[in-house]
Amino acid sequence: MAGIEGNGQSELAEILAGLRSPTSGTIHVGGTVTAGLGVVGHRRAGVGYVPEDRLRNGAALDESIADNLVVDRHDRPPLARRGVLRPKAVRAHAEQLIDQYAIRTPDPSVPMRALSGGNMQKVIVARELSAGPRLLIASQVTRGVDVGAMRFMYERLVAARDNGAAVLLISADLTELLALSDRLLVLKDGLLVGRFDDTTGLTEKHVGLYMLGVEHHDDEHLTAGLAAGEEPTP
Amino acid sequence: MTSTLVETEDRREYRATRRRGLAVDLSMTLATVLAALAVGFLVILATGKDPVAAYEALLTGPLERSFRVGRWLEDATTLTLLGLSVAIPFRARQISLGAESQLYAGALAAAVVAIFLPLPPVAAVIVPLVAAAAAGAGMGFVPGSMKARLGANEIVATLMLNAIVVRVYDYLVNGPLKEPGSSAVYSERVQPDSVLTPLTDWFGIPLGRSNVGLVLMLLTAAALWLLITRTPLGYRIRMTGANSDFAEYGGIRVPRAIEWSFVIGGAVAGLAGAHLVQGVYGRLEPGLAGSLAFEGIVVALLARNNPLVVVIAGLFYSYLRAGGDIMEQQTDVGTEIVVVIQAVIVLLVTAQALPDLLKRRIARKQAAHKQVGAR
Amino acid sequence: MSSGFDVVLSSAFLAAALRVSTPYLLAAFGGLVAERAGISNIALEGQMLAAACTGALVAGYSGSVALGALSGITVATLLGLLLAALRLELGADAIIAGIGLNLLASGATAYAVYTLLGDKGGTSGLDSGTLPTVPLPGIESIPVLGDVLSGQNLITWLAFLTAPFVAWLFYRTTFGFHLRAVGEMPDAAASVGIPVRRVQYAGLALSGALAGLAGVFLSMGYVSFFVRDMTAGRGFIALAAVFLGGLRPWGVFLAALGFGAAEALAVQLGTLDVPPQLVSTIPYAMTLVALALYAWRRKRRGVGQVAPASL
Numbered sequence: 001m002a003g004i005e006g007n008g009q010s011e012l013a014e015i016l017a018g019l020r021s022p023t024s025g026t027i028h029v030g031g032t033v034t035a036g037l038g039v040v041g042h043r044r045a046g047v048g049y050v051p052e053d054r055l056r057n058g059a060a061l062d063e064s065i066a067d068n069l070v071v072d073r074h075d076r077p078p079l080a081r082r083g084v085l086r087p088k089a090v091r092a093h094a095e096q097l098i099d100q101y102a103i104r105t106p107d108p109s110v111p112m113r114a115l116s117g118g119n120m121q122k123v124i125v126a127r128e129l130s131a132g133p134r135l136l137i138a139s140q141v142t143r144g145v146d147v148g149a150m151r152f153m154y155e156r157l158v159a160a161r162d163n164g165a166a167v168l169l170i171s172a173d174l175t176e177l178l179a180l181s182d183r184l185l186v187l188k189d190g191l192l193v194g195r196f197d198d199t200t201g202l203t204e205k206h207v208g209l210y211m212l213g214v215e216h217h218d219d220e221h222l223t224a225g226l227a228a229g230e231e232p233t234p
Numbered sequence: 235m236t237s238t239l240v241e242t243e244d245r246r247e248y249r250a251t252r253r254r255g256l257a258v259d260l261s262m263t264l265a266t267v268l269a270a271l272a273v274g275f276l277v278i279l280a281t282g283k284d285p286v287a288a289y290e291a292l293l294t295g296p297l298e299r300s301f302r303v304g305r306w307l308e309d310a311t312t313l314t315l316l317g318l319s320v321a322i323p324f325r326a327r328q329i330s331l332g333a334e335s336q337l338y339a340g341a342l343a344a345a346v347v348a349i350f351l352p353l354p355p356v357a358a359v360i361v362p363l364v365a366a367a368a369a370g371a372g373m374g375f376v377p378g379s380m381k382a383r384l385g386a387n388e389i390v391a392t393l394m395l396n397a398i399v400v401r402v403y404d405y406l407v408n409g410p411l412k413e414p415g416s417s418a419v420y421s422e423r424v425q426p427d428s429v430l431t432p433l434t435d436w437f438g439i440p441l442g443r444s445n446v447g448l449v450l451m452l453l454t455a456a457a458l459w460l461l462i463t464r465t466p467l468g469y470r471i472r473m474t475g476a477n478s479d480f481a482e483y484g485g486i487r488v489p490r491a492i493e494w495s496f497v498i499g500g501a502v503a504g505l506a507g508a509h510l511v512q513g514v515y516g517r518l519e520p521g522l523a524g525s526l527a528f529e530g531i532v533v534a535l536l537a538r539n540n541p542l543v544v545v546i547a548g549l550f551y552s553y554l555r556a557g558g559d560i561m562e563q564q565t566d567v568g569t570e571i572v573v574v575i576q577a578v579i580v581l582l583v584t585a586q587a588l589p590d591l592l593k594r595r596i597a598r599k600q601a602a603h604k605q606v607g608a609r
Numbered sequence: 610m611s612s613g614f615d616v617v618l619s620s621a622f623l624a625a626a627l628r629v630s631t632p633y634l635l636a637a638f639g640g641l642v643a644e645r646a647g648i649s650n651i652a653l654e655g656q657m658l659a660a661a662c663t664g665a666l667v668a669g670y671s672g673s674v675a676l677g678a679l680s681g682i683t684v685a686t687l688l689g690l691l692l693a694a695l696r697l698e699l700g701a702d703a704i705i706a707g708i709g710l711n712l713l714a715s716g717a718t719a720y721a722v723y724t725l726l727g728d729k730g731g732t733s734g735l736d737s738g739t740l741p742t743v744p745l746p747g748i749e750s751i752p753v754l755g756d757v758l759s760g761q762n763l764i765t766w767l768a769f770l771t772a773p774f775v776a777w778l779f780y781r782t783t784f785g786f787h788l789r790a791v792g793e794m795p796d797a798a799a800s801v802g803i804p805v806r807r808v809q810y811a812g813l814a815l816s817g818a819l820a821g822l823a824g825v826f827l828s829m830g831y832v833s834f835f836v837r838d839m840t841a842g843r844g845f846i847a848l849a850a851v852f853l854g855g856l857r858p859w860g861v862f863l864a865a866l867g868f869g870a871a872e873a874l875a876v877q878l879g880t881l882d883v884p885p886q887l888v889s890t891i892p893y894a895m896t897l898v899a900l901a902l903y904a905w906r907r908k909r910r911g912v913g914q915v916a917p918a919s920l
Contacts, residue, residue: 019483040485049483057483060476071473071484075466085464104241106248114240281724329704376897386904389651389704390852393845394900397893405886525715531708568723573716580709585699 008190009170010052013139016168017049018042029135043072048133050124052140052170058124059112066094066108069127101126102152118149125153129160136160139170154180174204186210195222239601251600258596263536263583267550270578274571288567295560296553304433304442306549306556308514311444311451312506312523313555314548316530318451318458319370319503321539323378323388325462326495327475332377332392333503334527335399336370340504342403343369344511345411345421345518348428358427363450363508370504371497373399378496382489388496396527407518421518430513445513451545454502458541461498471495503527525573529555532576535583551576622877627765628831629876630869632657632823632840634768636847637865638775639819641858643689644851645779646812647792648696651707653820654844655714656685660824662718662732665835666725669737678740678829682821688714689817693810711844719837731836732828739833740764740825762830764822771819776858788812820844849896853903868892 014020016027018039027034032045051058059068070079070090078089094108103122105115112120121141128136138157142150157180161167171177177184178199186194186207194210194217196202209215240248271289278285296306316333323330344366347353353361377391411421430445462468470491473481482488510522533551537543558572636653643650650656660681668677688710695701719729726734740763779785790798791808799805823843828835846868854861871892878888 017483038485038487039482040487043485051483057477057479060473060480063473063476067469067473070469071480071486074469080466083465085466085469087464106240106243106245109252110240110248114238116238116241119238119241277720281720283724380901380904384901384904385908386900387852389649390849390900391897393842394849394893394897397842397846398890398897401886401890401893405884408886409884528708528712531705532712535705568720568729570716570720570723573712574720575716577709577713577716580712581695581701581706584701584705584709585695586702587698587700 008187010139011190012187013049013052013137013168013170016042016135016137017047017051019049043131046132046134048128048131048136048165050121050128050136050138050141052143054117054121054124059120061113062111064094064109064111065098065103065105065115065123066090068112068123069094069097069108069130072127072131097123097126097130100130101156116146118145121145122149122152125156129156133160133165135166135168137168137170140172141169142171142173142176174207178202178204178207188213188216192222193217239597254596266536266579266582269582270575273578274575277574278567278571283567284565285567288561288565288571291561291564292554292557292572294557295564296556298560300439301442302556302560304440304444305559306552307433307444307448308442309555310549310552311447312509312514312526313530313533313552314451314545315454315502315506315509316526317533317537317544317548318455318541319499319501319506320531321534321537321541321544322458322462322471322499322502323374323492323495324534324539325475326471326492327478328378328381328492328495329389330374330377330392330496330499331389331528331531332373332395332496332500333506333530334396334523335392336373336500336503337507337510337523337527338399338403339373340366340370340507341511341518341522342406342411342507343504344508345424348424348512349422349517352425353427355427358425359430359512362424362428362512363505366504366508366511367501368504370507371501373504374496374498374500375493378493378500381496382492403518404520407520411518413517419520420515423517424512428512429516430509432513443514445509447509447513450505450509454505455541455545458498458502462541467491467494503530529576532580535580619877622873624761625876626866626870626873627761627769629873630866631762631765631768631826632831632843633847633850633865633869634862635764635771635819635823635826636844637850637854637861638771638858639689639816639823640844640848640851641775641854641856641861642788642812642819643816644856645792646788646809646816647795648693648809648813649703649707649848650689650692650813650816650820651704651848652688652692652710652714652844653816653823653847654840654842655707655711656688656817656820657824657827657840657844658711658718658838659688659714660685660821661828661839662721662824662835664825665732665735665737665828666721668829669732669735674738674740674829677737678825681825681829682818685821685824686814686817689813689815689820690810692817693813697806697809715838718835722835722837729837731834731839733834733836735834737829737833737835740829762826764826764830767822768826772858772862779858784808784811820847823847846893849893849900853896853899855903868896871895 011020015022018034018037018041021036029042029045029047034042034045034047037045055061067090070093073079074085074090079086079093091108097103098105098108101122103126104119112123115123125141136157141153141157145153157167157169161182169177169180181199184194184196184199184202184207185192188211193213194207194215196207240251243251275285275289278288296302316337319333319336320330344362347365348358348362351361373395377388377395380386380391381388407421408419413420413422430447430450433441433444433446433448462472470481470486471494473484473486474488474491478488481491507523511518515522529551533544533547536551537547554572554575558569561567562569636657639656640650640653663684664677664681666677667680668674671677692703692706692710695706696703722732723729726732728734742762743766779789787798787803787808790803791805795805824840827839847865850864850868851861854864872889875885875889875891878885
């Protein structure tokens with residue numbers, strides 16, 4: 001998903017994640033219609049979301065890494081049983097993800113605030129991917145992230161796709177999109193203006209013309225292969 | 235690769251750092267209290283009184299006689315319950331100033347049940363307590379749901395509710411609930427079975443009006459600590475307070491967490507009301523709570539809203555209050571100086587930049603030290 | 610209810626309503642200025658109390674009512690600046706710092722009165738006098754109007770003039786524009802070169818001064834002495850009026866006037882067969898309902914137009 005910032009990408013991501021309600025249209029994830037389900041319903045339907053501003057809503061900075069890793073699953077076994085949160089299980093869960101996602105920290109009880117940008121983003125990606133999403137919305141995953149963490153994110157996103165998850169990558173970095181995407185969509189003024197089902201040989205310059213609104217695809221091309229009314233415009 | 239200081243530490247180093255951080259926090263708290271006491275000392279000196287004699291009475295007075303200890307524990311029970319009652323909404327970053335209304339509602343509920351409802355022995359103690367908790371919870375629910383569902387400012391809502399409930403309480407004590415045939419303004423006494431057993435009966439030494447409410451308070455604090463640290467609801471309240479956008483993003487129903495924090499806090503303040511009725515006074519009296527409701531906020535603040543620490547802060551602060559009264563009796567220094575000390579504590583505690591400045595300075599020194607060591 | 614009607618229409622009630630509204634108006638405008646500057650001033654109560662006490666004590670000892678009033682206002686202004694400094698320099702939470710200042714004022718005034726006069730209650734033993742009332746020679750003799758308007762305290766007149774003054778300040782002066790900009794979007798205000806801190810300090814000083822004027826009125830106009838904790842929650846009610854008035858000068862004016870009128874009415878109705886405590890809950894209950902309705906409407910309309918500093 002490409003587009004100059006402020007053209008509806010953030011809104012689209014938040015609608016897909018259930019944080020905003022759409023004014024019209026329906027969204028299907030797997031077999032579930034997610035309209036009106038709220039965040040919990042969306043998460044249950046298999047939507048994962050790496051938010052574009054991790055400091056705003058991606059993390060609770062003063063709380064521990066362990067607590068940040070369980071926000072979507074703190075009330076379910078094995079972390080909670082019979083209405084009681086099990087600190088040992090929460091800690092073990094954190095240790096495991098810290099190991100799997102190479103999060104650099106001496107201890108799961110370290111507050112998020114103490115982590116660098118890339119490391120913090122790893123915590124968020126770890127949380128979202130470990131939920132096993134069918135759809136992962138990854139918004140500006142590599143913003144403010146160092147090169148090492150960036151490559152790590154790319155590998156994980158591709159691995160998630162290979163495991164069968166749909167990954168919606170929203171980015172301001174066109175190089176990143178062209179390198180990772182199977183299909184590229186361009187958003188301008190809240191509307192879908194470009195669709196490239198094959199990104200091989202696509203150049204930044206060419207996509208840039210769509211982003212600026214110089215060129216656009218016609219509706220027929222944009223919706224080819226979709227049932228009527230399924231155009232994902234916010 | 236850029237990384238923060240913590241990331242480069244190993245677990246042992248990190249634990250040491252954390253211990254140091256805790257030590258800094260603790261010594262900052264102690265320094266705060268000492269600084270406030272020093273301010274009080276200087277004020278007494280500046281007003282031409284003898285601060286040494288005054289502080290001697292203030293700091294040693296409460297322990298000199300057993301009934302003074304009782305007076306201290308009785309006050310600490312109410313104050314700590316009130317501190318706990320605001321600590322929970324504070325954890326959800328809700329500034330509930332409604333402890334007063336919740337306490338009076340609790341006191342009324344406890345009194346009505348304990349005076350008028352004939353109950354078998356054990357139930358006679360427990361049912362009024364439950365009624366008080368429910369009434370307090372109800373008083374918490376009103377501003378809580380107004381904030382959570384509508385976004386109405388909780389400070390204004392709780393203050394308005396205080397103004398209403400205090401007046402209704404005043405009316406009831408002066409009117410319908412006033413003891414018939416008595417010229418003084420108070421209600422009938424609660425039934426003997428409803429009285430919270432005085433500690434005097436347990437220990438055989440005169441301990442004033444202190445009662446098993448103290449045990450109840452300790453249990454409540456432990457229960458709230460478990461709630462905050464060991465239950466999903468506590469987790470939701472904590473995350474809501476830490477970053478409500480994050481909580482919402484994570485699928486937590488933020489309004490419900492806010493509502494619960496108010497309801498739980500209200501129930502605890504209601505218990506404080508029951509303690510005054512069933513334990514301390516044995517009946518309803520006008521202005522039962524005095525200024526305790528606002529002082530509960532101080533206790534919660536001093537304890538950083540940690541339920542277990544609230545107990546310590548409550549005991550400490552009540553000690554000062556009890557000492558202040560003795561100081562006034564024994565010297566010509568007014569007990570109000572304790573309120574000044576308390577105010578200075580609040581101002582120092584909320585001046586968060588102070589400890590951070592200190593911590594940062596220590597961290598910087600350590601970093602410099604490490605670099606030197608690496609060379 | 611004809612007796613109730615008589616009460617409302619009587620000149621005694623109207624005169625009382627103006628008198629009772631005075632501290633609410635002044636304190637509410639103090640709260641409004643602070644709120645729009647982006648720092649909630651919950652210390653209105655303490656600022657009023659400190660001013661009331663200082664005013665009565667200084668006037669009593671110096672024999673000069675003007676000096677007393679001035680000292681009272683100065684102390685309240687300093688407390689406003691202290692709140693701003695705690696917030697801006699030491700990162701304190703404005704609400705909690707405000708609670709601290711209220712406690713400080715409550716303890717310090719009671720301590721001062723007890724230490725100086727040996728009296729737990731207040732300064733009734735000290736002859737401190739009151740600020741002058743304003744006779745209106747022409748209007749004095751007109752039946753109802755004369756009774757209502759003439760002979761009101763100087764500060765009552767000042768209180769009513771505060772509404773147009775604050776409206777003018779907010780919407781017609783550079784300072785007012787800066788103040789509102791700072792309160793709504795501090796970062797944007799800073800980026801266009803508005804001295805954010807200085808504006809906030811000035812706003813809080815003005816806020817404290819208005820609260821101080823309210824306090825001075827209590828001990829040197831309403832009555833002629835200081836009583837311990839005599840503000841009796843008026844600062845908090847004023848704060849409610851700020852929100853109820855939608856953070857706008859004329860809205861706040863009406864809300865504060867409403868509280869004053871309701872309280873005066875409760876006092877007047879006290880002579881009838883209604884329990885006065887219950888009558889006096891009416892304005893608070895109305896506020897609670899209004900607060901809910903206001904929030905509900907704002908929520909339905911989407912985002913609020915003016916974000917209060919405390920949220």
